[in-house]
Structures are given as structure tokens and as C-alpha cells.
Amino acid sequence: MDEARLAAHAVGFGRGGRAILEGVDFSFGPGELVSLLGGNGAGKTTLLRILLGLLAPLRGEATLGGAPVRRMNRRAFAEQVAYVPQAHVAPFPYRAREIVALGRAPAVGLFGRMGARDAQAADEALAMLRIGHLAERDYTTLSGGERQLVMVARALAQGARLLVMDEPMAGLDYGHQLRLLGHLRRLAGQGWGVLMTTHHPDQARLASTRIATLVAGRIDSDGAPDAVLTPETLRRLYGLEPGDIPA
Template sequence: MTTLLEFADVSFGYTAEPILEAVNATVSAGECIALIGPNGAGKTTLLRLAAGMLTPASGEVRFQGAPLRRRSRQHIARSIALVPQNLDVPFAFTVEQIVEQGRTPFIRALGGLQRTDREAIENALELTDTGYLRARIFNQLSGGERQRVKIALGLAQQPRLLLLDEPAQQLDIARQMEMMQLIRSLRSQGITLLASMHDLFLIDDTFSSVCSISPGEPLQQGPVDEMLCPESLERIFHCPPGSLPRKEICLA
């Protein structure tokens, strides 16, 4: 498979103390990868680095073989979309107006939405089953509806790589299942995804592989069944050996 995204010895910290250190990882075209790790390990930071929103202190983040730091924000936004945990919308924007923002990188100066933009917006609404919400006010939607609309916003960019930061966060069980079905649907469409995940039980049958980051440990990447076995999880989350139930957790 063609390598789409590459972390090459990437280190980063918001202060003198690094959050991520010597990270090496690859995301190939068509992969659907779950990113796991303890709170504060740097999952959101890794996604922001992947989106070109942060610059590594050392090392290189490459997209399609070229360093992200050499690309313009517009160029990156045409290739990579990051769907954040929270989307602050201070005004009474409708769902359609929110999703339209995904076309911003493609709009020429003083130009409006073109036919190709409208097609991308309609396709994003269709993929996320949010077309019926288009006239609703975003801030008045339920948590599950807002999550799907945020993904529609990202898909409207027609990205080569879709980054999801905790897409199932604060959703009830039914809405979590709907979110996993949406991710499986996007995966079947050939969309490349990297998503940080908090609930490990949602990963099996949805993601093709797992990537883990943990303080003091090198980044690990591997098949779902290997990465979610108790021995691996005890190492990733620094749990005492034997503290995780074998039957319920191990997916092998």
C-alpha cells in the first residue's frame, strides 16, 4: 500500500518537557487506524501534528512523501481534514452553513460556491446521513447529530486523510454504535482514517489496525487483536500485570 502519512522521529512539547518523543509511524492509503493511549499521552497532539496545525520540535511529518511544513495551509486543507472533539459555533449557523465551510480551501478570492463545491457538500451530507438536518441550527442538535455534522464538514473538504479526535466521545451506547457504523461505511468507501479512541470496546470490527502512544514507551503499531490483548493494554496504560480480565478484553 502507498504510504500517505509518515512520522519520522517526531518530537513535540508545548513546554521544555516533550509530550511526544522520537515518534515513528506510517498511515497507508485506505487504512483505518485507531489511536489509543492514556489521557495526556498526546493523542490529540499527534492528530494536530498530522494535520499540520503544529510543527515538530524535531523530526519530520510527511504527507505523500513531502514535509508538511513546506506546504501552505490551503494545500494541506485540500488534502487533510481534522474533526475536533469540540466545535465552537458562536452563531446560529445551520447545518448546511457549517458543512459549506469545508469548501473554504477551494473557493477563489471573492468567489462563491461552484457546482463542484455543491456536489461535495451534498456527498458529505449523504455519507453522514445528515441531509435531513440541513436547515437545523447546529447548536440545537443532539450530541450524536453534532458529531455526524462535524464529520460531514471534514468530508466536504474531500480529504485524502480524515483525522477524527474522539468521534464517540460523550455519546450514549446507541449513538456510539451509529458512529462506528459510519466509520465502517467511510472505510468501505476507501477513505483513509486515523481516529483517537477512548472506548477500546468500539475498536474491534471497525478499525484495520491500532496505534498506541504511552509515556515512556515507543509508539507501537499493529493488528487489532495483538494491540488489544491484555498484555499489550497493561503496558500501554501502565496497569499492574494480571489486572485486566483476559476473557472480556482480549479480542484474539
């Protein structure tokens, strides 16, 4: 559905006299798992922050369904788009179900109280990711992979159909990376849209429906994984010489 797409249009951004993004055109929507690849300092996180309306571009704009993100009511935006941070340790020993239920905050409002419908949404999100058995566990005792799945469940409980994830695999062992990628691919197959940044082309190739590469602040390539992840693209992406890539 085009009306649900989150997009950047000719976005430019810089800081301290240095250009970070230049003329970036990019979008994603329901049914896609899109990986955004780029080296350190390529501008991946900056682009995510602009798409989320947390940072104003110097040129161009971000839109959701054609409406400028920066002018949208934040509650209305949260009904459609959820941000999934890297797994973190909560400062208090909340149960996993309580962390997931926090995703209902935009719907409940600042002074509202969560009810049975909100608790049901949290339980359904846990079940969807097959982590219902973690519901009563202290979040601080979970592994990194389990905490990341709880963060995804929180986003699902929010009710948004578009998920934006910054380096979701960071710090996870290979088994948890594969498990999380499998869940994300299933969500895309069920109609959610997922955008994630990553440093790792192998992760992107394994699960993505689309890959976009960010080089020198511009979208260098955008398409099917096998079409994008060529030796030539990898050389541009990571500044490699022809002999650096094994034949």
C-alpha cells in the same frame, strides 16, 4: 497508495523540560481506519497537531506523500487532509447544510463565493452519511451524535481523502458511538483514510483496521486489533497490574 500517506518520521517533542514524544514513527493512508490509543497525557493530541502541521516537532518531521507538511501550502494540504474536531455548538444558528458547506472554504478561497458545485458537494456529503434529512435543521438543536456526523460531512465536502479526528466519540451515548463508528468503517472501505484518537479499546477493536498504542511518548505497538489489544498491551497502556484485568 503510498503517495497519499500522512506520516511522522522519528518525531520528538517536549515542553518545559518534559519529553512528550520520542522517536515516533507512524503513518496511515487511504483504506485504513486507524485508532490511536493512549492514556491521558500520552501525547495523542500533540502527535495529531504535528501531523496536521499545526505544531513543529523538535526532532524529525511529518510528511504527506513524502513532502514535509510544514513546507506545504495550506490550501494544497487541505485538499488532501481534513481535521474533524469534537462536536461543538456553533455560535450562530446555522443550518446543518451551511456548516457542511464551510468545508468548501479551502477550495473557494478567502474571497471566493460558493457556487452550485460547492452546494452539490455539501449535499453529496450529507447523503453519503445518510443525514440529508438534517440539512435544514438548526445545527444548535442537533444531538451530539448528529453534530459529529455533520462535522464529518463537512470534512467530506472539503474533498480530502484523509480524515484526522481527535476523540470523535467524546460525549456521545453508546448508540451514537456505534453509528459513527459504522460510518467511519464504511468510509475506510470506500477508500478514505481515517485516523482517530480514543481512550477506549473496545471502540478501537470494534471498527479499526489497525490500532497503534502510544506509551510514554513512543509507539508501543502497531498492528491488527486482535494482535495489539492483549492483556500485556493494556497493562502497559494504562499502567495496570496483572490482577487489575478480569480473567
